[in-house]
Each structure stands twice: as structure tokens, then as C-alpha cells.
Amino acid sequence: MSPAPTSPVLELSKLTHAYGEHPVLNGVELAIGAGEFVALIGPNGSGKTTLLKCLAGILAPQGGSVRIAGTDMAADPLAAKAALGFAVDPVLLPPLLTGRQCLELFAGVRGLPALPESSLALARSLAFDTWLDREVQSYSLGTRQKLGILLGLVGEPPLLVLDEPMNGLDPQSAFALKMHLVGLTRERGTAVLLATHALEVAERFITRATLLIEGRLVREWDTATLDAIRHDPDSSLEQVMVEALAEHGAARET
Ligand SMILES: Nc1ncnc2c1ncn2[C@@H]1O[C@H](COP(=O)(O)OP(=O)(O)OP(=O)(O)O)[C@@H](O)[C@H]1O
Structure with a gap:
């Protein structure tokens, strides 16, 4: 018998946000399960920090919903935030x-x-x-x-959300933090969402990567794909991501 599916620790549905007339999040959909280590990647200004602030209840999104450990952030922010760790x-x-x-x-x-x-x-x-x-x-x-x-x-808490946490840390501390986060995902089933530009660092330990461009999650790399990238000496997450960005740029110009 296959194990019963567990509900996601984080569920974002049709999340939208704008600063004044400037739309930044355009219907973000994302679900993260227990034990997943997900890298949120995207160019400068693509909306990563805004997304993290919306899901942490620091900014009120203008549309859509955030559920943490099954609790809707808008309906019960205290209970939702109790399940969230945000640096x-x-x-x-x-x-x-x-x-x-x-x-x-x-x-x-x-x-x-x-x-x-x-x-x-x-x-x-x-x-x-x-x-x-x-x-x-x-x-x-x-x-x-x-x-x-x-x-x-x-x-x-069961969900950790970190925005460029290694920035400014010395190499020993950055390594210790990474190892700690990996330990939490593997031993406690903690779900981690990490916004980062440090692809060469993220590549080694994440279980999934997702690419945000202009407030939309446009591409995703699952564990099997990331493993294939790691085992291919001619490939890297950095290279794959740069290609994905170029593809998206080309698509926007047509
Ligand atoms: N408080 C604010 N008021 C108005 N515009 C804002 C505000 N915060 C962010 N923005 C704009 O929203 C967009 C997304 O910003 P955000 O900081 O979420 O991007 P980011 O992906 O985290 O960028 P980076 O990789 O450079 O940190 C940018 O165009 C930014 O200028």
C-alpha cells in the first residue's frame, strides 16, 4: 500500500501583490512538502523578497492565499506564523x-x-x-x-523561510548553516524555502529549484533533474538557469 499523501507544509495559491501601480507577484502557485529543501531563484527585482514577505505575513498579499501547515494566513495569522521560522x-x-x-x-x-x-x-x-x-x-x-x-x-518550526541567508557570513559559518539546514530537512522533516543567487552553493544540497521571473514561477527542477545535473561534469545549475533565463528573455521579445 502506498503511504498516505501528506498535505504540504506551505501552499501558495494565485498569490498576487503590487506596490502601487507596479505589479510584482502575478499569481504565484507553490507547494512545499515536509523534508523538501527548495531554492527560490530569480533575477534582481523578480519579486523573491516580496514573495517571502507575503508568505511570512509581513506584507498582506492583494490576492490569493498562503497556507502554512494547513492554516490559512489571512484567517488565523498567529497559528500560521507559529509554524513558520523567518530570519x-x-x-x-x-x-x-x-x-x-x-x-x-x-x-x-x-x-x-x-x-x-x-x-x-x-x-x-x-x-x-x-x-x-x-x-x-x-x-x-x-x-x-x-x-x-x-x-x-x-x-x-516545520517551515523555514530564508532570504539570502549566506550573504555576509564567513565561509565556516555559511557551511555550518547549510549543514544545519540539511540536517533539519533530513532528520526532522523541516521544509525549507531559500531565496538565493548562490547557485553553485544551492546546487549541492537542495531537493528542488524554482525560477521566479516577473512575479511568476516559470520553471522548476525536481530532485531527479538536479541529480542528473550534479552527475553531468559538463553541466551545472548555474548554466541551466542562465539558459532558462535566456529562453525566457527570448520568449518575451517575440
Ligand atoms: N517597498 C517597495 N515599494 C515599491 N516597490 C518595491 C518595494 N519593494 C520592492 N519593490 C519593487 O518590487 C520589485 C521586486 O522587488 P523584490 O525585492 O521583491 O525583488 P527580488 O527578486 O528580491 O530582488 P533581488 O534579487 O534584487 O533582491 C522590484 O521592482 C522592486 O523595485
Whole structure:
């Protein structure tokens, strides 16, 4: 007997958004299941950050729906957000709190009695532990970025959404974060959606890639296709993506 299909952790249906008269998302459809590691790829200005903000409830989409772990974001935003980890923008971190105070606040919001050991372990992997008891205002940009990521991952919710998380991280920390995310998808069935331009990095560990152009998801590469690309010495995700972009550009001109 085949296993019962599990419902997606994230479901976007006909999502639209515009800034004033400028449409940015044009009917985005996406479903991500437990244990999937999906890269959201697209040229500058294609709408990746807007999409992530809409699905995290930071921006209210003008049309369509967002469901997280079966809960509709518009109907019950608190319950939907409880199932979502979204890295906090470094510029929004409170300057006078310490990293530990920020993390404890987030743990409290998530209903946890104390800061979980998983957060402290990740802090050590990211070499953030020495910064835990210092004020955010003394952090470098990369250190702020680490805290934003740690905050998003507090309590290990079933869906993690990250916007260029490796940007600004030193190579050891970027590697530790990647390994941590891969571990979460494989061992806990966490679903990860990662917006990135770093294709050579993403290629090695994602299970699916999807390409956003002008607010539409126009192409997708599944696990089997990604495996074939990885095993072909003459191919790479970067090359395949550049070709897809060129095809789309050609199609737009006709
Ligand atoms: N607050 C805003 N007000 C008006 N326009 C905006 C706003 N934020 C983004 N835009 C516009 O929306 C479009 C999509 O921007 P968005 O930041 O979502 O793209 P992106 O794919 O994340 O880009 P990048 O890869 O450069 O980070 C762009 O044309 C951008 O100029």
C-alpha cells in the first residue's frame, strides 16, 4: 500500500501583490512538502523578497492565499506564523538587547519555557556564542545576520523561510548553516524555502529549484533533474538557469 499523501507544509495559491501601480507577484502557485529543501531563484527585482514577505505575513498579499501547515494566513495569522521560522532582518534587531535576550524573547513568543539547546548548539556552530551576552549595537553586520537567522530558527518550526541567508557570513559559518539546514530537512522533516543567487552553493544540497521571473514561477527542477545535473561534469545549475533565463528573455521579445 502506498503511504498516505501528506498535505504540504506551505501552499501558495494565485498569490498576487503590487506596490502601487507596479505589479510584482502575478499569481504565484507553490507547494512545499515536509523534508523538501527548495531554492527560490530569480533575477534582481523578480519579486523573491516580496514573495517571502507575503508568505511570512509581513506584507498582506492583494490576492490569493498562503497556507502554512494547513492554516490559512489571512484567517488565523498567529497559528500560521507559529509554524513558520523567518530570519529577522538585521536592521530590525533591537540595538540595546543582547543576543541572548532577543533569543529568549523569541522562545517565549513560541511558548517555550527556556531557550532551547538547539539554538545554543547552532549559536556555537556559527561562532555566535561569544556574542550571546553582548548588546546587538556592538555587532558587525555578519554577526547581526547570524542573530537574525538564529531567531528565525528558534524552536525549529516545520517551515523555514530564508532570504539570502549566506550573504555576509564567513565561509565556516555559511557551511555550518547549510549543514544545519540539511540536517533539519533530513532528520526532522523541516521544509525549507531559500531565496538565493548562490547557485553553485544551492546546487549541492537542495531537493528542488524554482525560477521566479516577473512575479511568476516559470520553471522548476525536481530532485531527479538536479541529480542528473550534479552527475553531468559538463553541466551545472548555474548554466541551466542562465539558459532558462535566456529562453525566457527570448520568449518575451517575440
Ligand atoms: N517597498 C517597495 N515599494 C515599491 N516597490 C518595491 C518595494 N519593494 C520592492 N519593490 C519593487 O518590487 C520589485 C521586486 O522587488 P523584490 O525585492 O521583491 O525583488 P527580488 O527578486 O528580491 O530582488 P533581488 O534579487 O534584487 O533582491 C522590484 O521592482 C522592486 O523595485
